[in-house]
Amino acid sequence: MRMTNRPVSIQDIAKVAGVSHSTVSRALRDSPLISLEVRQRIQRLAQEMGYTPNQVAQSLKERRTNTVGVVITSISDPFLARVVLGIEEVAQAAGIQVLLSISDNDPQREIQLIDSFHRRRVDGVISSTARIDETHLRRLVKMGIPTVLINQAVPGDAPLVRAVQVDDYASAMQAVRYLLSLGHRAIGYLGAGNRPRSNWLRLSGYRDALRMAGVSANESWIRVAPAEHRYYAEDVADGQAMLEALLPTGITAVFCYNDTVAVGALLACHQLGIAVPEQLSIVGFDDVELAQYVTPPLTTVHQPKLRLGRRAMEMLLELVEEKPVQNEVLPTDLVVRRSTAPAPKTAPAMERRPREER
Amino acid sequence: MRMTNRPVSIQDIAKVAGVSHSTVSRALRDSPLISLEVRQRIQRLAQEMGYTPNQVAQSLKERRTNTVGVVITSISDPFLARVVLGIEEVAQAAGIQVLLSISDNDPQREIQLIDSFHRRRVDGVISSTARIDETHLRRLVKMGIPTVLINQAVPGDAPLVRAVQVDDYASAMQAVRYLLSLGHRAIGYLGAGNRPRSNWLRLSGYRDALRMAGVSANESWIRVAPAEHRYYAEDVADGQAMLEALLPTGITAVFCYNDTVAVGALLACHQLGIAVPEQLSIVGFDDVELAQYVTPPLTTVHQPKLRLGRRAMEMLLELVEEKPVQNEVLPTDLVVRRSTAPAPKTAPAMERRPREER
C-alpha cells in the first residue's frame, strides 16, 4: 500500500531497519562483516518490502551495464533470426541483456545506433549488418567498445574487434562443384548487390570453380540485384526477375546468393512452367527453415546459424573479460535435397511450356 | 591519445575548460544562463574531446531509462518478427531502446525476464508471449510498470495494462464461412495447444460457424497439438502429423491455427499425393510472407502485424506519459489465394494415390 510509486531503495529499508544504508547494502550481498542476525533480519525485510536492486545505479558504480548492442539489417531475414537466437541464448545464461536494433541497411541509421549504444554504455557490440564500413568500425574502436562481427571482414589494426565467419568462397566453390559433378556446364549465378562482401566472395567461388573445371566464363550467366535494394523481402522478387532474365542464356542450373533468392527463382520456374529439377537445378545458401518446405525442397549450403550467434556472444564475453580471443571460421555443409538433378541431355531449359491449368 | 580508456565525462571537460562541471552541463544543454562565449567554447571542446553523455547517469537522475522490455516466445516465428519490426520502428523514432527477450514459452524464464526488466528499470513492457499468466501480470502491476499486451487477454482490474488485439473469434468465423460458401461441409481444424487463448477463440469461431450453418459438429474433425510443444519449429511437424491423422475422417477442407501449421498440412499433402486444392482446401492464419511462396500460395487470414507492433509501442508511450489510453482491436482480412477451391463433387479426399516419382 505504498503511496508513492517509487521503487523501494536500500535507503528505505535502512530507515525501517534503523541502520545505515551501507549496512543494508552489505547485508543484502551477504557480507560476513554484518552479524548474522542483522543480515537475516534485513534480508527478510527486503523481501517483504518488495525490494529490487536498481541496476542502473549499480551500472553507474561498477562501470559495467551487462548489456550488449546487437545490430542487424533485418529481423525478417530467417538467417539473422537464428543468429539472434543463438546470441540471446548465451546472453541470457550469462545474465546480460541484448539491445536489439535494426538498421535496414541504412548507413545513416547505423551510425545513430552505434552512438546510441555508446551513450548507453553497452559492454560490447555484435554486428551482423551486411556492409558496415570502415568508418563505423573506427568509431567503435575509438570508443574502445569490444566488438564481434558476424560474416564480415575484420580490419587488421583493431585490437578489440574480432569476427566469426563462414568460408563463403570455399562454400560457394563446393556448391558449384557439386553442380558440375552432375554434368552441368551452363551454370548461372544470382547475386545480391546489397551484401557486397559476401556476394563478392560467393561469386568468386563460383567463378573459380567454373574456371578450374575448364568451363569458359560467360558473364551473361551472372546477375546481381542492385545494391540499392534495402529490404529483405525484396530478395524474393529479385530472384524471380533475375531468373527470368537469365533463362534465354541457356543455363541448366543456378547457384543463388541465398535461399530467399533461390525461392524467388523457384517461384519464377513455377510460373513459367519450368520443371525443377528436371529442366533446371537450383542451389541456395544458408539452409533456412523455409528451404525444406518449398517444393521441391532446396539443395543448399548449410550455415551453422545458431553456432554463429552463440560463438559471437561467447567471444564477446571473453573480449570483455580481457581474455585473448582468436577469430574463428565455422564449417558449412552442402545439404542435398531435391532441387538438383543431373543435367538434362537435351538442349537447355529454354522451351517454355505453359503450365497446366488447375 | 588518452591513456585511460574511461570515456570522457563533463568533469574532464570542466577541468580542461577551467570551469565547474555544472557550467559544462548547462553549456552542453544550451542553457541561456551561461554566456554565449563560454557556451560555444565548451561545446567545441566537448566535440574535440569526443564526449558522449552517459545515459546511465542521466537515467539514474531522471528516473527514466528510455528503454522498454519486449518479451516474445520465439524470434523464428515470422508473425512475431513482423510485430517486433513494428515495435522497433516506433521505438527508434522516439529514441527509446528495445530490450528483446525470448521466453521459449517457458513460464519459469518469463518470470526471470520480468524481474530482469524491473531491475533494469525499463519504462514499460510489451508482451507478445502466448500464455502469460495472471501471476506475471500481477507482478508487473505491483511494480507499477506500464504494460501493453499483444493478442492477449487484458485483466479488468489492472490500471496500467492495455492490449492491442485482433478479433480471433470473428476472423476464424469468417474463414470457415468462406469454406462453407465454397460448398465444403466436412471441415477440419488443426490447432496449437501451446497458445491456449487464441487457439480456443479460433476454435470457437470455427465451431460456431459450422453450427450456424447447420453442420452437425464432429469432434473427430478437430485436432490440437499438445500444449507441451514449446518451439515454433514444431508447428510444421505438428501440422503434418495432425493432417495425416485427420484424413480418414473424410474432410474436404481444413482451417489451421496459423500459416506454419498450414504449411505442415500442405507438406503432408505433397507427400501423400493429395492434390491441393482439388482434393483438399487449406486455410491458414496470420498471412506471413511464407504463405505467398509455397505452392499453391495459401489462402489465409491477414493480421496487420506491423500495425500491431506499432500501435503497441505507441500505446505504451502514451501510457508512460500518463495519458489516457484505450484497448484496441485491429481489423483482419481474409486473403484468398490458391489453396482453396470448391468442394469436390466426389467423395472426400481419402483415396491416396502414390505420388509420381521424379
Add this chain to the structure above:
DNA sequence: TGCGGGGGTGCAAACATGTGCATTATAGCG
C-alpha cells in the same frame, strides 16, 4: 560612495549503490 540588481558561475544535493576507512563497543588478557 554606497547600494541594488542582474548576469554569470560555483556549490551542493539528489538519484541508488558499493566500499575503504574510521569509529564504537566489547571482550580478553596482562
Add this chain to the structure above:
DNA sequence: CGCTATAATGCACATGTTTGCACCCCCGCA
C-alpha cells in the same frame, strides 16, 4: 584496571548528471 585486538557498524566518497540556490562581481543610479 587499563590496554589492545576484534567484531560490528556508520561515515563519507565515488560513479556522472541535473538543477535550485547562493554567491560574486560589476554596473548604474541615487
